[in-house]
Amino acid sequence: MTALRAARPGSDTSGGDLAAFLAPRAVAVVGASPDRARSGGRVLATLEATGYAGAIHLVSPSQDRIGERPCHASLAEAPGDIDLALICVSAERAPAAVRECGVRGVRAALVFADGFSEPSLGDDLRAAIAESGVRVMGPNTVGSRDVAGKVFVTIATDIGQTQRSGPVAVIGQSGGLTLYFGSARLRDRGVGAKYVIDTGAEFDVDAAECLAWVVDDPEVACVALILEGCRDGRRLMAAVELATARGKPVVLWKTGRGAGAAAQIASHTGSLAGDAAIFEAALQAAGAIVVRDEMAFVDALSVVAAGRAPKGRRLGVVTPSGGYAIVTLDAAERFGLEVPAALVPPTAEQSAALRPAHFANPLDVYALFGKGRRSFEAALRWMDAQPVDAVAIWLSYACMTGHVQAIVRDSLADFVAASGKPVLCCGLTTPQFEAELRDLGVVWFREPTRLVQALGLVAPRARPADVSETRTSAGHPAGPDFVGRELGRRDLGVVAGEAARTRLAGLAALPHVATWPVASADDAVARQREAGGPVFLKLEAPGLAHKTEAAGVVGPVGADSVADAYDRVAQARARLGDPAAAIVVQPREAGVELALGAFVDPAFGPSVMVASGGVFLEILNDTVFAPAPVTADQARDMILSLRGAPLLLGARGRPRCDVEAAAAALAELSRFIAAHADDYREIDINPLMVREEGRGVVAVDALIVARSQSS
Template identity: 35%
Template sequence: MNRDIGLDALLAPGSVAIIGASTDPTRIGGRPIAYMRDAGFQGAILPVNPNRTEIQGLPAYPSVASMPCVPDVAIVAVPGAAAEQAVADLGARGVKAAIVFAAGFAETGADGAAAQDRLLAAARVHGMRLLGPNVLGLFNARIGFYGIFSASLETGYPLPGRIGIVSQSGAYGTHVFAAARDRRIGAPICVTTGNEADVTVGEVIGWMVRDPDTDVIAVYAEGIRCSASFMAALEAARLAHKPVVVMKVGRSERGQAAARSHTASIAGNDAVTDAVLAEFGAVRARNTEEMLDIAYLATRRIYPMRNTLGMITVSGGAGVLVSDAAETLELEMPLMPPETQARLKTLLPFAAPANPVDCTAHVFNDMSLVGQFTEAMVDEGGYSSVLAFFTHTGGAQSIAPRLRAELSRVRDRHPDRLYILSVLASPELVAQYEADGFAVFEDPTRATVAIHAMGRFGAAFARGPGSKLPAVPAIDLPDRSPDEAGAKRLLAAIGIEAAPEQSCASAEAAVAAAAALGFPVVMKILSPDIQHKSEIGGVLLDISDAAEVRAGYATLLARAKAAAPSARIDGVLVAKQLRGGVECILGIHRDPVFGPVAMFGLGGIFVEILRDVAFRRCPFGEAEAMDMISGIRGAPLLLGARGRPPADLGALGRMLSRLSVFAHRAGPRLLSVELNPVLAMPDSGGAYALDAVLELEAPP
């Protein structure tokens, strides 16, 4: 069976069976029937219960085999072994998809995981798609389908709209739905995925991308079980210009442990998750409120590629709040043109028309000033997003009609801009403002966060394909992790340069190497078993003559023997000591979810204490590498801060890009690479790996 057909049957079925159907509309097997009958589901509803002939006014059937027709989807509301048998019977009958409510599977440990494997095998032998197990279910209110047992629907059904919700957690997914409904935000489709034995969050996102009635996708995730489908769905959403806002939990160690026990998910490295979401244009929300704010504003379907914020306000304090929030977010708030500021001052001498444009409460005495000030901001200021703060005054019945008329005239003349109001008004008046084309927020700082997200979506939607990958030859990995010299030789084959150096098996060989390289030199113990040489005193700097080389050779061997008596010692590495560049760190680690990931940062305290680093999934081209380099907080040190010459960023970008391609092609045996430090020389002086650690997994 085509897997997409199975998803269609699951998410937009024409008929449904309920295995374990109940006459009690408040029980797990009874709620879906009650909800669908109340909501007017037009397809066949087939209750299956061997002990009943009628359930909630519908004919009931004793078994799957006795159903008069084959439904598109079945809800399995029986536990344990009975659920396994039901899935097998449904698959044999030709049902396309099943929703398994039962818990006690992979989320409980090894025995549960084995039961889940059997459940999945029973479905897959027939090509049937499986949602769950340990799942609350889903609803698609557009067709009145409620394959779900959440009590949240007792307090109200979803509102019409174009937001889809996807959640690994059933209870939290319906919490998001209920919060949206209570805020009058339309989210008519909500899918919870539970343990994801088969259907994953990524697949559901992909279905919503293809759904013509869904414009915005809100996601709650504890871990990504199938990174390939997740990334493919995010990229499909980006290309379709459909915003995806993600609340990914599991940032902390305790949160990651809770995610594993909850839905058997692998939370992964949180910084890597951030990088992957940014790569595909998804915006990460910190909490439910922020996720709904962003999704709500995104339904306006205006995503500025270069987002600039202009604010008109009757409160200087609100202007300060928004200015602070925008600066934190790095959302641009350019000043109004000087000539426009001068003209507005002639209209209202005590206005502050820079940006924020404080037109004071005086404008409510002459409402035409609101229109003139706002028009000037849009037409002459050129802002892509306009936030207007009118507080409770915008909710006053004596003022609102005239205010709406002035603002609407501006919007009608410039419909391509994003307009947001911060007012305190009745739900009825808020609905009128929204009908005029304005998004409405009570809190202007929350509005600013959502506005910033629209610009991030716009930039992602406008982005073309990634830059071309560099040509990197295939490399055969050795059977075991090499020492530093071996790691550098391997990396040299892909174009990563090191300082001139030589491996030496004796003190006299070291003296000769130092003389050939030119003093001063660096001496380092050479051992595949000692990765962090500086921690045992295994690195000597500023060696300036032959006598120091001989003494240093003996010192390094003695320190290695004392600190790691069983380590294999291959000798001493003698290297030309380079000076004058900026120390950086480049690294690769294998993320359990997304595979090889590259890291870039400045060396020293910047990586060890400040953790000022950037991550990106491998592989990537030089343009993406340059984005990583320029994206760290310490980038000005590479650009020539305080009169220093700029570092060779081109060489750094080439090295980072080549390393990413190597890591991608090396396969799962490559566990990590660390180049620390890499010295980025001034101007066009190149970049050199002064140390290299390459960790490999032994061959099978």
């Protein structure tokens, strides 16, 4: 059995406490039962069936013995030191059981019961945790397991299936998802787990703490997270950074991808910054591999658990089918992989072995096995010489036959050992042969697109290139599920207009457009004449979050239309019922429209957003989020990750825009929100006009949501 691990220096909670959960030397089943349908019977049966080597003490005031084991009326009567109490009683009785653990000196408890959404029960359990000093996992957890150490402190019902130990640590907040996708489906792919941990409702121990603990285990090579949310996003980021710094990839699947923002949201930024957006962006910035669905989760883990993540994003393709080559090329473009042109010519031997193949990438060889092992090995060696980081091989259904299996197995055994590049095969074969290849370090897929998607997820993320080519939204932290909502309303928490510009006036990298208040149509005409070109007329009032929805923006208009535009805005002011609201004139600015946003996320704290679109921001949903502050380089990467980035870079003959100035503005806004998180909830700069290269940027509109109406 795994020894109880010592506490780690520098941990914010002792490693010994988590060792009590994951490597306990003695456990007590509180609420033990002979009935295996009850949690107290099921966990006991599991401990006995899986060969737990530590001491097991039973606590049940209604039983004298269960099987050959004596029962104790209370935890106080159980003998010896106890590392972990398995609380198998109802939600109403669980707080008292935790308090008893504190009195008895038991430092850790798993609380299996649910029902703590009832406020009084939840408050009582939290109070018991605080008063007793006992570390608690749960409530509403199915428990945890160390497969290699044969420590199954769980009420899960899959224990009768063969458990496969392996290099993955799986941590989740839903027992059902964690066990199915983080254990059962991984076993189907031949991937084993060292740890499977369900943190449940996380009244105390959370996923961040578990992640920081398991990466210290030399048997853990990668970590899988299935999370709905977190209490402390920065702490979770630190745990991900710790794992990746130790060379242990973290695959994150964030469930619950709805907008999730507060019901009353005054800014565009707030409406777009749903829980999943900043959550995924923050953890991706920390180094996590972010996936969006369950099969991508299993696929990505299959690759990283095998240690076959490529060092770059260049893919070599070997196929006997032109159709597979086309599908793979399409998938590579979709998931951000490069299929580079071949640079190294074939040797005479390779040409002879593969004649009449056209030596290109993808390498399409009609009779790939026509000359037996000779032709297949020639194709592999030639592709290995090209500038590629991984090799994908389409085998169709050829490996359903024994003689082709022998060719592939023997050839790949030599090739994988000599090359060192990840090899992934695709097609149909038998489970036995797939297992043989897995032992060689070859990962098998049935569908080419899923193979390429998995590589696209686990390969190192490339910095956005400064090129004017179309970009896809794959991998962006926000997508079409972050839909904006109707925002044209008065909100007394909103600081807008001149008041917002004044509060942001100290941001040198974020200048604001010239704005002139006018008291009449004649004043407006004079200001348009002074501007020398088309202008906008706008209504500005305290609490008016978005002028467009209130018909408070008219323009651009020229000299002959300014007076009429003034009258229209004045009518909007009358409908608003605020005669003191200002009407202002602004010159029209040329450039590409971005939106900058800053907000304070409940879990991740100060954060920033950049988006394409101006007034179409919430329609386009082309957004990138990051925790604040960001550097100018990071801000530039965010901007160039937008689908609309080609518009800034001179697409279709347009002039290039001042991306560096936009990056400086975003970075300065990020520093501002980081410094003023106690003062402001949200800040919008929308639109930010990005002028031609060398001419900077200008903020056309600003909106601030203060922490309180008085701030």
